[in-house]
Amino acid sequence: MDEGEGHRVIELKASSYFVGRDPTNAIVLESKDVSRQHAIFLRLTSTNPNDYSFLLIDGNLQGTASSNGTKVNAEPCLSTRLGHGDQIRFGCQAKANYFILDPLTDQEFQDYCEGRGYEDLLTEVHNARGTIIIDHPQQPNFEAASLVRLASFPEIIPSPMFEVNLRGELTYLNPAAMQDFPNLHSLGLDHPVMQGLMALIKQSSHNILSREVEIAGKVFEQSIHYISESSLVRCCLFDVTQRKHAESELLKRDHLLQSVAKSTAHLLTNVDYETAISKALATFGEVAGVDRICVVENHLQAESLLASLRFEWRRDAVSSVRGTSHRQQQPYNNSxxxxxxxxxxxxxxxxDSVRALPELERQQLVQDDILSLMVVPIIVSGSFWGFIELDSCVEEHRWSAQEESIVSTLATSISAALQRQYKDEIIQLQAFHDALTGLPNRILFTDRLNLSLAEARRSQHSLAVMFMDLDRFKTINDTLGHSAGDALLQEVANRVKHCLRESDTVARWGGDEFTLLLPNIDHVEDATRTAQRILEAFREVIPLEGHDIYVNTSIGIAFYPADGKEAETLLKNADVALYQAKERGRGIYQLYNRVMNSEASEQFVLRNGLRHALDRQELLLHYQPQVDLLSGRFIGIEALLRWQHPEKGLIPPATFIPLAEETGLIIEIGEWVLRTACQQAVEWQQEGLQPLSIAVNLSARQFYEPNLVEMIADILQETQLDPSSLELEITESTAIKNIDVTQGILAQIQAMGVRIAMDDFGTGYSSLNYLTQLPLDTLKIDRAFIQNLWSEAKELEIIHAVIALGRALDLTVIAEGIDNTEQLDLLRSLNCPIVQGYLTGRPSPANELRGVLQANWQQHCPSAEVELALQTFS
Structure with missing residues (x-):
């Protein structure tokens, strides 16, 4: 290249050269008449990577021509393919000669140029042998705007491009194709980018096609253009390896997410969590491409945390590890x-891969043919429950962050299933088991009995049903308190369970009653031997809160099919046998027979009926007035419980109240009585009747309920009854059972403004000391003294003493059970202030008593007071 003041020799090897005055050009020309970007050399390649020449373009890539033009062989040039010996002039001064030489290395070219003058070089170049002469097609003549398209010319694009004729002969390769496919020229049609290419062209009706080819682990998208007018096939290839890998990862992720969704569906919808987890692992394992999945659960043993394999999924070709010793009860602290x-x-x-793990871990895991693994914790309710382990056993797998996240999601789903299972187990336990003893309750017992009956009918075997309860349990419960009674029931349940077979069932029926089911027995003796073992178990002392307690139990036994073929019949007959055992001395067992007295059967019917009486609205209240003897005026009303049985009519309290006490139903019934009586008192007051106090009895069991005071306060708040209008009655035996506790309860009740009455006074200890200690307002003389009252009876002096005692202690005294005028006259003579009985007012339903109350008030109260009250409550 001659620039006027000197010359340079430049070897053209790159794919493009920019020529101009700007110092950023690859070839910088110092001449002032040369533009900043004057021209471009573009490399053109043939099918032989060593054969190439250059295209000369005037101007820059934006289509702007040079200021002073470019000439080739003295002819103005916009673009031309250069040939050997061409003379080039850039502007007016800078000129160059273009030569095509045999390929030389950089060192050879340097040696060639050193020590030779420019003219000598020209001479040698002209005389050079082996110079590559390329036949040039008709020279293209580009317009200025066309130069923009040259920016994407095949020679400078990074994607491989080649042309081939229909005979499979390569006619052109660009530099990128030579670099990426160096053996394309030698392999020809055997190269992957050429294989099947001609057949594809012939079979297709389109000129533009595409396909994917894989070469040396890379994936290329091959765009194919068949140029029919020149019978050439032009191909361009784009490396889509990363994209295909990303697509593959996304597809795998989607499949994994779908499998997790299906697995979660199994875990959420399947009631049996073991089946759910097994299905979830199988669903996930098939998609995840792993060879084995294990779920390991933690458990404590002697205060050490152990891990045991609970669930396993594996491919058929992979061995199971569930039964291996190193997978069960493995301690965390020394394994x-x-x-x-x-x-x-x-x-x-x-x-990680197993080979990268510490030696101890590697030794254990290699036993299971594991090459790599991933372990994800399962956290249940904030605690480390165990873990899920994924094993690759055929080939080592590198786990991605996405896979880790998805397996964590699966672990969370398993955790949710376990939490649901725990909740279901708690609900199941609460619904079908007794909270105190943990034994099945009557619902579960009845269900098992029905199932056993169905099996007995199929197999023609017998079964036995037993009813048992503790003798005098109420005495122990009342004497030592409810906590001691509860502890006793728990010990009873434990002793009975140890007397039974694994297939037998013991349930707590209610209170101190238990039922037993002995399925699949062949002889009566099978049941009687069990009953005898139970009786003997209770001959040993039971230590209870510092006391040695001896408890007897009575047992009644009924057999299928002899004593009944339905569950209800068998239970009823076993209960009848139980009452017969009690009548015969307690502490024994009794087999049912048809001639047993009807009283026991009657008790069974009543007890079962009482359980539904409240729900069926068979219970009702009658009200009996309390009369001031001096004025004849009603000063109070006592609420008395009655049972209107649908078949047996009105049942007196003395018959069913003990049953309610035994079964514990008295708690629920007592609350209903108190609420109903308070509501009725308010209703009478709102109707304008005189404001009378309402008296309600508290049973012994109800009195010692922990929430008694709270329940009374809630009912007063709910009904809006003035506390001073309520009087609660407790018996003397209840009051003195635990004097300290009684004092505290009565003090809280009295502090609310509620009055306290001691009922049945004189039938218990009648201790003056107790009377002075308890916060009482009223003493009620028991009807037992009134029934035998006549002018010369000893009871006359007792009543007189009680009345005097009441005055001395400032207590109101009420005599109960006044049935005739002689009793009334004697009480009047003793100055008894208030009486209550059939003579002065029979117990009546509220609607019948309303008129009696109105008439009594109008008779004994001034008319102005009545009118004022009517106006007040209207």
Whole structure:
């Protein structure tokens, strides 16, 4: 190249050269008449990578021509393919000669140029042998705007491009194709980018096609253009390896997410969590491409945390590890799991190839043919429950972050299933088991009995049903308190369970009653031997809160099919046999027979009916007035419980109240009585009747309920009854059972403004000391003294003493059970202030008593007071 003041020799090897005055050009020309970007050299390649020449373009890539033009062989040039010996002039001064030489290395070219003058070089170049002469087609003549398209010319694009004729002969390769496919020229049609290419062109009706080819682990998208007018096929290839890998990862992720969704569906919809987890692992394992999935559960043993494999899914070709010793009851503190515990317990994840793990872990895991694994913790209710382990056994797998996240999601779903299972188990336990003893309750017992009956009918075997209860349990419960009674029931349940077979069932029926089911027995003796074992178990003392307690139990036995073929019949007959055992002395067992007295059967019917009486609205209240003897005026009303049985009519309290006490129904019934009586008192007051106090009895069992005071306060608040209008009655035996506790309860009730009455006074201890200690307002003389009252009876002096005692202690005295005028006259003579009985007012329903109350008030109260009250409550 001659620039006027000197010359340079430049070897053209790159794909493009920019020529101009600007110092950023590859070839910088110093002449002032040369533009900043004057021209471009573009490399053109043939099918032989060593054969190439250059295209000369005037101006820049934006289509702007040079200021002073470019000439080739003295002819103005916009663009031309250069040939050997061409003379080039840039502007007016800078000129160059273009030569095509045999390929030389950089060192050879340097040696060639050193020590030679420019003229000598020209001479040698002209005389050079082996110079590559390329036949040039008709020279293209580009317009200025066309130069823009040259920016994407095949020679400078990074994607491989080639042309081939229909005979499979390569006619052109660009530099990128030579670099990426160096053996394309030698392999020809055997190269992957050429294989099947001609057949594809012939079979297709389109000129533009595309396909994917894989070469040396890379994936290329091959765009194929068949140029029919020149019978050439032009191909351009784009490396889509990363995209295909990303698509593959996305597809795998989607499949994994779908499998997790299906697995979660199994875990959420399947009631049996073991089946759910097994299905979830199988669903996930098939998609995840792993060879084995294990779910390991933690458990404590002697205060050590152990891990045991609970669930396993594996491919058919992979061996099971569930039965191996190193997979069961493995301690975390001194096994290959020691390093895992702090990682997993803190929510961390372990994923690695086995060969990269510590020696102890590697030794254990190699036994299971594991090459790589991922371990994800399962956290249940904030605690480390166990872990899920994915094993690759055929080839080593590198776990991705996406896979780790998806497996964590699966672990969370398993955790949710386990939490649901725990809740279901608690609900199941609460619904079908007794909260105190943990035994099945009557619902579960009845269900098992029905199932056993169905099996007995199929197999033609017998079964036995037993009813048992504790003798005088109420005395122990009342004497030592409810906590001692509860502890006793728990010990009873434990002793009975140890007397039964594994297939037998013992349930707590209610209170101190238990039922037993002995399925699949062949002889009566099978049941009687069990009953005898139970009786003998209770001959040993029961230590209870510092006391040695001896408890007897009575048992009644009924057999299928002899004593009944339905569950209800068998239970009823076993209960009848139980009452017969009690009548014969207690502490024994009794077999049912048809001639047993009807009283026991009657008790069974009543007890079962009482359980539904409240729901069926068979219970009702009658009200009996309390009369001031001096004025004849009603000063109070006592609420008395009655049972209107649908078949047996009105049943007196003395018959069913003991049954309610035994079964514990008295708690629910007592609350209903108190609420109903308070509502009725308010209703009478709102109707304008005189404001009378309402008296309600509290049973012994109800009195010692922990929430008694709260329940009374709630009912007063709910009904809006003035506390001073309520009087609660407790019996003397109830009051003195635990004097300290009684004092506290009565003080809280009295503090609300409620009055306290001691009922049945004189039938218990009648201790003056108790009377002075308890906060009482009223003494009620028991009807037992009134029934035998006549002018010369000893009871006359007792009543007189009680009345005097009441005055001395400032207590109101009421005599109960006044049935005739002689009793009334004697009480009047003793100055008894208030009486209550059939003579002065029979117990009546509220609607019948309303008129009596109105008439009594109008008779004994001034008319102005009545009018004022009517105006007040209207």
């Amino acid at each position: 290959y799991l020691q390093r895992w515990l702090p990682i997993l317990a803190n929510g961390g994840i372990i994923r």
